Amino acid sequence: MECIKTYIASWRWSRPTSTHRTHTDKIEKYQPGYPRFAALISSHAPFFLCRRFSRLRARVLLKKQDRLSMLEERLDEIDDKETSLLFLGKSRIDKNAARLSLLEDIESALADYGECSWVQGIKRLEAKSLDKFTEDSRRMLSLDAAESRDMASLQNWLDGTGCIARDESAYIKHSREMACLSPCGDSALVQLEAWVETKLTRVYRGFRQNRDYDLSTDPNVYLYSGQIIKRIARALLLFLITTLLLMPVVICNMANSTTVRLIIIVISTICYLFILSEMTKSRTIELVLAGATYATVLIVFVSGANSM
Template sequence: MRLPTASPRDITSIQNWLHGTGSIASPETDFLSHPHDLANLTGTLDSAVLTIETFIERLAFFLSSPIRKIKRLPESLKPGRHDLTSDPHIFFAGPRLRSFSRAVTSWIAASILLAPVVVLFCVQDAVGRLVTITVAVLFFLSALSTWTKARTIEVVTAGASYAAVLVVFTSASNALRPEYSARLGD
Protein backbone atom coordinates (compact mmCIF):
# COMPACT_ATOMS: atom_id res chain seq x y z
CA MET A 1 0.00 0.00 0.00
CA ARG A 2 1.31 3.38 -0.95
CA LEU A 3 -1.13 5.27 1.23
CA PRO A 4 0.40 7.47 3.93
CA THR A 5 0.00 6.35 7.51
CA ALA A 6 -2.68 7.96 9.61
CA SER A 7 -1.53 10.98 11.57
CA PRO A 8 -1.44 10.84 15.37
CA ARG A 9 -3.81 13.82 15.37
CA ASP A 10 -6.44 11.87 13.40
CA ILE A 11 -6.07 8.79 15.58
CA THR A 12 -6.45 10.89 18.72
CA SER A 13 -9.53 12.57 17.24
CA ILE A 14 -11.18 9.21 16.61
CA GLN A 15 -10.23 7.97 20.08
CA ASN A 16 -11.66 11.12 21.69
CA TRP A 17 -14.88 10.79 19.72
CA LEU A 18 -15.24 7.10 20.64
CA HIS A 19 -14.50 7.86 24.29
CA GLY A 20 -17.00 10.73 24.31
CA THR A 21 -19.85 8.97 22.54
CA GLY A 22 -19.26 5.37 23.60
CA SER A 23 -21.04 4.26 20.44
CA ILE A 24 -18.72 1.32 19.73
CA ALA A 25 -17.85 -1.50 22.10
CA SER A 26 -14.37 -1.18 23.57
CA PRO A 27 -12.94 -4.39 22.02
CA GLU A 28 -13.99 -3.10 18.59
CA THR A 29 -11.65 -0.12 18.96
CA ASP A 30 -8.47 -2.17 19.43
CA PHE A 31 -7.43 -1.32 15.87
CA LEU A 32 -6.58 2.19 17.08
CA SER A 33 -3.79 0.82 19.26
CA HIS A 34 -1.87 -0.21 16.10
CA PRO A 35 -1.18 3.15 14.44
CA HIS A 36 1.27 1.72 11.89
CA ASP A 37 -1.50 -0.45 10.45
CA LEU A 38 -3.79 2.54 9.84
CA ALA A 39 -3.77 4.44 6.55
CA ASN A 40 -4.82 7.95 5.58
CA LEU A 41 -7.37 7.48 2.79
CA THR A 42 -7.55 11.18 1.96
CA GLY A 43 -3.93 11.32 0.78
CA THR A 44 -1.04 13.37 2.02
CA LEU A 45 -1.54 16.80 3.46
CA ASP A 46 0.89 19.67 3.50
CA SER A 47 2.63 19.02 6.80
CA ALA A 48 3.52 22.69 7.32
CA VAL A 49 -0.10 23.77 7.01
CA LEU A 50 -1.20 20.83 9.16
CA THR A 51 1.26 21.82 11.90
CA ILE A 52 0.03 25.41 11.93
CA GLU A 53 -3.60 24.26 11.76
CA THR A 54 -3.11 21.95 14.74
CA PHE A 55 -1.50 24.78 16.72
CA ILE A 56 -4.39 27.14 15.92
CA GLU A 57 -6.96 24.48 16.87
CA ARG A 58 -5.25 23.93 20.21
CA LEU A 59 -5.11 27.68 20.76
CA ALA A 60 -8.84 27.95 19.94
CA PHE A 61 -9.67 25.23 22.49
CA PHE A 62 -7.46 26.94 25.05
CA LEU A 63 -9.06 30.34 24.46
CA SER A 64 -12.61 28.99 24.50
CA SER A 65 -12.29 26.98 27.70
CA PRO A 66 -14.86 27.84 30.39
CA ILE A 67 -12.19 29.67 32.40
CA ARG A 68 -11.27 31.96 29.49
CA LYS A 69 -14.45 33.00 27.70
CA ILE A 70 -13.08 35.02 24.82
CA LYS A 71 -15.89 36.90 23.08
CA ARG A 72 -13.79 37.80 20.03
CA LEU A 73 -12.99 34.24 18.95
CA PRO A 74 -14.60 33.79 15.49
CA GLU A 75 -17.51 31.38 15.29
CA SER A 76 -15.60 29.24 12.78
CA LEU A 77 -12.91 28.59 15.42
CA LYS A 78 -15.19 27.98 18.40
CA PRO A 79 -15.25 24.31 19.40
CA GLY A 80 -18.56 22.56 18.76
CA ARG A 81 -19.82 24.67 15.83
CA HIS A 82 -23.52 24.29 16.63
CA ASP A 83 -24.37 25.28 13.07
CA LEU A 84 -22.94 21.93 11.92
CA THR A 85 -23.67 19.60 14.83
CA SER A 86 -25.16 19.67 18.30
CA ASP A 87 -22.83 16.91 19.51
CA PRO A 88 -20.28 18.46 21.90
CA HIS A 89 -17.82 15.63 21.11
CA ILE A 90 -17.43 16.71 17.49
CA PHE A 91 -15.38 19.69 16.39
CA PHE A 92 -15.43 20.98 12.83
CA ALA A 93 -12.69 23.44 12.06
CA GLY A 94 -14.04 24.62 8.74
CA PRO A 95 -12.38 26.02 5.63
CA ARG A 96 -11.49 29.34 7.28
CA LEU A 97 -9.06 27.61 9.60
CA ARG A 98 -7.34 25.93 6.65
CA SER A 99 -7.13 29.24 4.77
CA PHE A 100 -5.77 31.08 7.80
CA SER A 101 -3.25 28.27 8.39
CA ARG A 102 -2.07 28.57 4.78
CA ALA A 103 -1.64 32.32 5.22
CA VAL A 104 0.35 31.89 8.44
CA THR A 105 2.51 29.24 6.76
CA SER A 106 3.21 31.69 3.91
CA TRP A 107 4.18 34.42 6.39
CA ILE A 108 6.56 32.06 8.17
CA ALA A 109 8.10 30.95 4.86
CA ALA A 110 8.55 34.56 3.75
CA SER A 111 10.18 35.39 7.09
CA ILE A 112 12.58 32.45 6.77
CA LEU A 113 13.53 33.56 3.27
CA LEU A 114 13.71 37.33 3.77
CA ALA A 115 15.09 37.76 7.30
CA PRO A 116 18.63 36.80 6.20
CA VAL A 117 18.44 39.40 3.41
CA VAL A 118 17.79 42.13 5.98
CA VAL A 119 20.59 40.84 8.21
CA LEU A 120 23.01 40.64 5.26
CA PHE A 121 22.25 44.22 4.33
CA CYS A 122 23.02 45.38 7.89
CA VAL A 123 26.18 43.28 8.43
CA GLN A 124 29.32 44.72 6.83
CA ASP A 125 31.88 42.19 8.02
CA ALA A 126 32.67 39.41 5.51
CA VAL A 127 32.88 36.76 8.25
CA GLY A 128 29.54 37.91 9.69
CA ARG A 129 27.95 37.65 6.27
CA LEU A 130 29.37 34.17 5.72
CA VAL A 131 28.04 33.03 9.10
CA THR A 132 24.65 34.60 8.30
CA ILE A 133 24.46 32.79 4.97
CA THR A 134 25.46 29.48 6.57
CA VAL A 135 22.90 29.77 9.38
CA ALA A 136 20.18 30.93 6.97
CA VAL A 137 20.76 28.03 4.58
CA LEU A 138 20.85 25.49 7.43
CA PHE A 139 17.63 26.90 8.88
CA PHE A 140 16.00 26.96 5.43
CA LEU A 141 16.97 23.35 4.74
CA SER A 142 15.77 22.25 8.18
CA ALA A 143 12.39 23.89 7.62
CA LEU A 144 12.16 22.49 4.11
CA SER A 145 12.95 18.93 5.13
CA THR A 146 10.71 19.08 8.20
CA TRP A 147 7.66 20.70 6.65
CA THR A 148 7.64 19.08 3.24
CA LYS A 149 7.97 15.62 1.80
CA ALA A 150 10.71 16.71 -0.59
CA ARG A 151 13.24 14.16 -1.76
CA THR A 152 16.88 14.58 -0.78
CA ILE A 153 17.91 15.81 -4.22
CA GLU A 154 15.16 18.45 -4.11
CA VAL A 155 16.31 19.65 -0.69
CA VAL A 156 19.95 19.84 -1.82
CA THR A 157 18.99 21.69 -5.01
CA ALA A 158 16.81 24.18 -3.11
CA GLY A 159 19.60 24.76 -0.57
CA ALA A 160 22.20 25.36 -3.28
CA SER A 161 19.89 27.77 -5.09
CA TYR A 162 19.07 29.68 -1.91
CA ALA A 163 22.75 29.90 -0.92
CA ALA A 164 23.61 31.19 -4.41
CA VAL A 165 20.91 33.86 -4.20
CA LEU A 166 22.17 35.01 -0.79
CA VAL A 167 25.77 35.19 -2.03
CA VAL A 168 24.71 37.20 -5.10
CA PHE A 169 22.65 39.50 -2.89
CA THR A 170 25.64 40.00 -0.60
CA SER A 171 27.87 41.13 -3.45
CA ALA A 172 25.11 43.26 -4.98
CA SER A 173 24.30 44.93 -1.66
CA ASN A 174 27.90 46.18 -1.42
CA ALA A 175 27.24 48.37 -4.44
CA LEU A 176 24.30 50.01 -2.63
CA ARG A 177 26.45 51.13 0.32
CA PRO A 178 27.67 54.73 0.15
CA GLU A 179 31.10 53.89 1.60
CA TYR A 180 31.66 51.22 -1.07
CA SER A 181 30.61 53.59 -3.86
CA ALA A 182 33.00 56.27 -2.50
CA ARG A 183 35.90 53.78 -2.62
CA LEU A 184 35.13 52.92 -6.24
CA GLY A 185 35.27 56.64 -7.17
CA ASP A 186 38.84 57.02 -5.83
Protein backbone atom coordinates in the same frame (compact mmCIF):
# COMPACT_ATOMS: atom_id res chain seq x y z
CA MET B 1 -5.12 17.87 23.21
CA GLU B 2 -8.27 17.81 25.32
CA CYS B 3 -9.49 14.24 25.58
CA ILE B 4 -11.37 14.27 28.93
CA LYS B 5 -14.48 16.34 28.28
CA THR B 6 -14.72 15.80 24.55
CA TYR B 7 -15.18 12.71 22.46
CA ILE B 8 -13.26 14.23 19.60
CA ALA B 9 -9.86 15.82 20.04
CA SER B 10 -8.58 18.75 18.00
CA TRP B 11 -7.62 17.92 14.44
CA ARG B 12 -6.88 19.33 11.02
CA TRP B 13 -9.22 21.76 9.34
CA SER B 14 -11.62 20.17 6.86
CA ARG B 15 -13.97 22.04 4.59
CA PRO B 16 -17.52 20.64 4.27
CA THR B 17 -18.35 19.08 0.94
CA SER B 18 -21.53 21.13 0.67
CA THR B 19 -22.17 24.76 1.56
CA HIS B 20 -25.88 24.09 2.24
CA ARG B 21 -25.81 22.04 5.43
CA THR B 22 -28.97 21.26 7.38
CA HIS B 23 -29.73 19.42 10.58
CA THR B 24 -30.23 16.23 8.59
CA ASP B 25 -26.55 16.41 7.63
CA LYS B 26 -25.47 15.85 11.24
CA ILE B 27 -23.95 12.49 12.04
CA GLU B 28 -26.51 11.94 14.83
CA LYS B 29 -29.28 11.40 12.29
CA TYR B 30 -27.84 7.93 11.69
CA GLN B 31 -28.53 4.99 13.96
CA PRO B 32 -25.94 4.29 16.70
CA GLY B 33 -23.37 1.71 15.76
CA TYR B 34 -21.65 1.31 12.42
CA PRO B 35 -24.06 3.67 10.58
CA ARG B 36 -23.11 6.56 12.87
CA PHE B 37 -19.43 5.58 13.00
CA ALA B 38 -19.32 5.51 9.18
CA ALA B 39 -21.00 8.93 9.06
CA LEU B 40 -18.34 10.28 11.42
CA ILE B 41 -15.51 8.88 9.31
CA SER B 42 -17.01 10.22 6.08
CA SER B 43 -17.34 13.71 7.60
CA HIS B 44 -13.57 14.14 7.83
CA ALA B 45 -11.26 12.71 5.16
CA PRO B 46 -8.25 12.03 7.48
CA PHE B 47 -10.52 9.68 9.48
CA PHE B 48 -10.34 7.13 6.65
CA LEU B 49 -7.84 4.97 8.53
CA CYS B 50 -7.00 1.31 8.06
CA ARG B 51 -4.48 -1.27 9.22
CA ARG B 52 -1.71 -2.33 6.88
CA PHE B 53 -1.48 -5.84 8.37
CA SER B 54 2.23 -5.81 7.63
CA ARG B 55 3.01 -8.99 9.56
CA LEU B 56 0.30 -10.97 7.78
CA ARG B 57 1.38 -9.62 4.42
CA ALA B 58 4.95 -10.67 5.14
CA ARG B 59 3.76 -14.15 6.17
CA VAL B 60 1.74 -14.64 2.99
CA LEU B 61 4.57 -13.26 0.86
CA LEU B 62 7.04 -15.72 2.38
CA LYS B 63 4.67 -18.61 1.71
CA LYS B 64 4.12 -17.62 -1.91
CA GLN B 65 7.84 -17.16 -2.47
CA ASP B 66 8.64 -20.55 -0.96
CA ARG B 67 6.06 -22.28 -3.13
CA LEU B 68 7.52 -20.78 -6.29
CA SER B 69 11.05 -21.61 -5.11
CA MET B 70 10.12 -25.28 -4.73
CA LEU B 71 8.51 -25.33 -8.17
CA GLU B 72 11.62 -23.73 -9.61
CA GLU B 73 13.84 -26.40 -8.04
CA ARG B 74 11.63 -29.17 -9.44
CA LEU B 75 11.78 -27.63 -12.92
CA ASP B 76 15.58 -27.45 -12.76
CA GLU B 77 15.73 -31.11 -11.73
CA ILE B 78 13.53 -32.16 -14.65
CA ASP B 79 15.61 -30.12 -17.09
CA ASP B 80 18.87 -31.61 -15.77
CA LYS B 81 17.53 -35.14 -16.17
CA GLU B 82 16.17 -34.53 -19.68
CA THR B 83 17.56 -37.15 -22.08
CA SER B 84 16.25 -35.55 -25.26
CA LEU B 85 17.99 -32.17 -25.54
CA LEU B 86 15.79 -31.31 -28.52
CA PHE B 87 12.83 -30.91 -26.15
CA LEU B 88 14.77 -28.21 -24.28
CA GLY B 89 15.45 -26.27 -27.46
CA LYS B 90 11.98 -26.45 -29.00
CA SER B 91 9.00 -26.30 -26.68
CA ARG B 92 6.50 -27.01 -29.48
CA ILE B 93 7.57 -30.62 -29.67
CA ASP B 94 8.27 -31.10 -25.97
CA LYS B 95 6.83 -34.48 -24.98
CA ASN B 96 7.98 -34.47 -21.36
CA ALA B 97 4.66 -34.78 -19.50
CA ALA B 98 6.23 -34.06 -16.10
CA ARG B 99 7.68 -30.77 -17.31
CA LEU B 100 4.48 -29.73 -19.05
CA SER B 101 2.44 -30.45 -15.93
CA LEU B 102 4.93 -28.62 -13.74
CA LEU B 103 4.88 -25.57 -16.02
CA GLU B 104 1.12 -25.45 -15.63
CA ASP B 105 1.54 -25.50 -11.86
CA ILE B 106 4.08 -22.69 -12.10
CA GLU B 107 1.74 -20.68 -14.31
CA SER B 108 -1.03 -21.19 -11.78
CA ALA B 109 1.24 -20.07 -8.94
CA LEU B 110 2.31 -16.98 -10.85
CA ALA B 111 -1.30 -16.27 -11.76
CA ASP B 112 -1.95 -16.13 -8.02
CA TYR B 113 0.28 -13.07 -8.19
CA GLY B 114 -0.56 -11.90 -11.71
CA GLU B 115 -3.54 -9.93 -12.89
CA CYS B 116 -5.33 -11.48 -15.85
CA SER B 117 -8.20 -10.29 -18.01
CA TRP B 118 -10.76 -12.08 -20.17
CA VAL B 119 -11.16 -10.86 -23.71
CA GLN B 120 -13.92 -12.42 -25.83
CA GLY B 121 -13.85 -15.54 -23.69
CA ILE B 122 -10.10 -16.07 -24.17
CA LYS B 123 -7.88 -15.82 -21.11
CA ARG B 124 -4.73 -13.83 -21.78
CA LEU B 125 -2.12 -12.20 -19.58
CA GLU B 126 -2.03 -8.43 -19.94
CA ALA B 127 1.21 -7.04 -21.29
CA LYS B 128 1.45 -4.55 -18.48
CA SER B 129 0.18 -6.81 -15.68
CA LEU B 130 2.04 -6.66 -12.39
CA ASP B 131 2.47 -8.99 -9.48
CA LYS B 132 -0.91 -8.36 -7.89
CA PHE B 133 -0.09 -9.35 -4.34
CA THR B 134 3.22 -7.52 -4.18
CA GLU B 135 1.80 -4.51 -6.04
CA ASP B 136 -1.14 -4.27 -3.63
CA SER B 137 1.26 -4.61 -0.71
CA ARG B 138 3.50 -1.89 -2.14
CA ARG B 139 0.55 0.48 -2.48
CA MET B 140 -0.62 -0.27 1.05
CA LEU B 141 2.84 0.21 2.57
CA SER B 142 3.32 3.47 0.66
CA LEU B 143 0.25 5.10 2.22
CA ASP B 144 0.84 7.99 4.61
CA ALA B 145 0.98 7.04 8.26
CA ALA B 146 -2.08 8.00 10.27
CA GLU B 147 -1.79 11.09 12.45
CA SER B 148 -1.88 10.46 16.19
CA ARG B 149 -4.48 13.22 16.64
CA ASP B 150 -6.87 11.50 14.22
CA MET B 151 -6.47 8.12 15.92
CA ALA B 152 -6.97 9.74 19.33
CA SER B 153 -10.09 11.53 18.06
CA LEU B 154 -11.70 8.32 16.83
CA GLN B 155 -10.75 6.49 20.01
CA ASN B 156 -12.22 9.29 22.14
CA TRP B 157 -15.48 9.15 20.21
CA LEU B 158 -15.68 5.37 20.51
CA ASP B 159 -14.95 5.47 24.24
CA GLY B 160 -17.48 8.26 24.78
CA THR B 161 -20.35 6.81 22.73
CA GLY B 162 -19.81 3.06 22.97
CA CYS B 163 -21.31 2.61 19.50
CA ILE B 164 -18.88 -0.10 18.41
CA ALA B 165 -17.83 -3.22 20.31
CA ARG B 166 -14.36 -2.89 21.79
CA ASP B 167 -12.98 -5.98 20.09
CA GLU B 168 -14.12 -4.65 16.68
CA SER B 169 -12.71 -1.16 17.24
CA ALA B 170 -9.39 -2.40 18.64
CA TYR B 171 -7.77 -1.92 15.23
CA ILE B 172 -7.24 1.77 16.03
CA LYS B 173 -4.89 0.82 18.85
CA HIS B 174 -2.39 -0.63 16.36
CA SER B 175 -0.85 2.80 15.90
CA ARG B 176 2.28 1.62 14.09
CA GLU B 177 0.23 -0.14 11.41
CA MET B 178 -2.40 2.52 10.86
CA ALA B 179 -2.43 4.23 7.48
CA CYS B 180 -4.52 7.07 6.07
CA LEU B 181 -6.32 6.54 2.76
CA SER B 182 -6.87 10.26 2.29
CA PRO B 183 -4.18 12.25 0.43
CA CYS B 184 -2.24 14.38 2.88
CA GLY B 185 -2.01 17.46 0.65
CA ASP B 186 0.25 20.31 1.70
CA SER B 187 1.81 18.89 4.88
CA ALA B 188 3.19 22.27 5.97
CA LEU B 189 -0.23 23.92 5.75
CA VAL B 190 -1.87 20.95 7.48
CA GLN B 191 0.53 21.19 10.41
CA LEU B 192 -0.05 24.91 10.74
CA GLU B 193 -3.83 24.45 10.62
CA ALA B 194 -3.62 21.88 13.41
CA TRP B 195 -1.41 24.17 15.48
CA VAL B 196 -3.69 27.18 14.96
CA GLU B 197 -6.80 25.16 15.79
CA THR B 198 -5.23 23.86 19.01
CA LYS B 199 -4.16 27.34 20.11
CA LEU B 200 -7.54 28.90 19.32
CA THR B 201 -9.45 26.31 21.31
CA ARG B 202 -7.13 26.77 24.29
CA VAL B 203 -7.03 30.58 24.26
CA TYR B 204 -10.68 31.16 23.35
CA ARG B 205 -12.99 28.56 24.85
CA GLY B 206 -15.96 29.94 22.99
CA PHE B 207 -14.40 28.86 19.73
CA ARG B 208 -15.65 25.32 20.33
CA GLN B 209 -19.19 26.61 20.80
CA ASN B 210 -19.33 27.96 17.24
CA ARG B 211 -21.85 25.46 15.88
CA ASP B 212 -22.37 27.16 12.51
CA TYR B 213 -19.95 24.83 10.79
CA ASP B 214 -20.11 21.95 13.24
CA LEU B 215 -21.17 18.63 11.76
CA SER B 216 -22.50 17.15 14.99
CA THR B 217 -25.26 18.05 17.44
CA ASP B 218 -23.47 16.31 20.30
CA PRO B 219 -21.99 19.01 22.59
CA ASN B 220 -19.09 16.66 23.34
CA VAL B 221 -18.14 16.37 19.68
CA TYR B 222 -16.13 19.10 17.98
CA LEU B 223 -16.06 18.98 14.19
CA TYR B 224 -15.22 22.50 13.08
CA SER B 225 -14.91 23.04 9.35
CA GLY B 226 -15.01 26.80 8.87
CA GLN B 227 -12.64 29.20 7.11
CA ILE B 228 -11.01 31.00 10.04
CA ILE B 229 -8.39 28.33 10.80
CA LYS B 230 -7.39 27.97 7.18
CA ARG B 231 -7.00 31.72 6.62
CA ILE B 232 -4.91 32.20 9.77
CA ALA B 233 -2.72 29.22 8.85
CA ARG B 234 -2.14 30.55 5.33
CA ALA B 235 -1.24 33.98 6.70
CA LEU B 236 1.28 32.43 9.10
CA LEU B 237 2.75 30.30 6.33
CA LEU B 238 3.20 33.34 4.05
CA PHE B 239 4.78 35.28 6.91
CA LEU B 240 7.17 32.40 7.62
CA ILE B 241 8.18 32.07 3.96
CA THR B 242 8.73 35.82 3.63
CA THR B 243 10.82 35.89 6.79
CA LEU B 244 13.00 32.99 5.66
CA LEU B 245 13.61 34.57 2.28
CA LEU B 246 14.08 38.24 3.16
CA MET B 247 15.40 38.34 6.72
CA PRO B 248 18.92 37.13 5.76
CA VAL B 249 19.00 39.79 3.03
CA VAL B 250 18.10 42.52 5.52
CA ILE B 251 20.70 41.33 8.03
CA CYS B 252 23.41 41.02 5.37
CA ASN B 253 22.62 44.54 4.19
CA MET B 254 23.20 45.83 7.73
CA ALA B 255 26.51 43.96 8.12
CA ASN B 256 29.67 45.48 6.63
CA SER B 257 32.00 42.51 7.09
CA THR B 258 32.08 39.84 4.39
CA THR B 259 32.87 37.19 7.00
CA VAL B 260 29.79 38.09 9.01
CA ARG B 261 27.66 37.93 5.88
CA LEU B 262 28.97 34.47 5.01
CA ILE B 263 28.22 33.26 8.53
CA ILE B 264 24.70 34.65 8.19
CA ILE B 265 24.29 32.82 4.88
CA VAL B 266 25.41 29.52 6.39
CA ILE B 267 23.14 29.85 9.43
CA SER B 268 20.18 30.98 7.31
CA THR B 269 20.60 28.08 4.89
CA ILE B 270 20.75 25.57 7.74
CA CYS B 271 17.61 27.02 9.33
CA TYR B 272 15.84 27.10 5.97
CA LEU B 273 16.59 23.43 5.23
CA PHE B 274 15.71 22.36 8.76
CA ILE B 275 12.30 24.03 8.64
CA LEU B 276 11.71 22.73 5.12
CA SER B 277 12.52 19.14 6.11
CA GLU B 278 10.34 19.31 9.24
CA MET B 279 7.26 20.84 7.65
CA THR B 280 7.29 19.07 4.29
CA LYS B 281 7.92 15.56 3.06
CA SER B 282 10.81 16.56 0.85
CA ARG B 283 13.18 14.05 -0.66
CA THR B 284 16.93 14.40 -0.30
CA ILE B 285 17.44 15.65 -3.85
CA GLU B 286 14.69 18.25 -3.35
CA LEU B 287 16.39 19.51 -0.18
CA VAL B 288 19.72 19.70 -2.01
CA LEU B 289 18.21 21.72 -4.85
CA ALA B 290 16.29 23.99 -2.47
CA GLY B 291 19.38 24.62 -0.34
CA ALA B 292 21.58 25.26 -3.38
CA THR B 293 19.09 27.74 -4.83
CA TYR B 294 18.62 29.52 -1.52
CA ALA B 295 22.36 29.78 -0.82
CA THR B 296 23.08 30.91 -4.39
CA VAL B 297 20.60 33.78 -4.17
CA LEU B 298 22.12 34.98 -0.89
CA ILE B 299 25.70 34.68 -2.18
CA VAL B 300 24.82 36.65 -5.31
CA PHE B 301 23.31 39.35 -3.13
CA VAL B 302 26.42 39.52 -0.96
CA SER B 303 28.70 39.65 -4.00
CA GLY B 304 26.62 42.43 -5.51
CA ALA B 305 26.65 44.37 -2.26
CA ASN B 306 30.44 44.10 -1.98
CA SER B 307 30.99 45.46 -5.49
CA MET B 308 28.94 48.57 -4.77
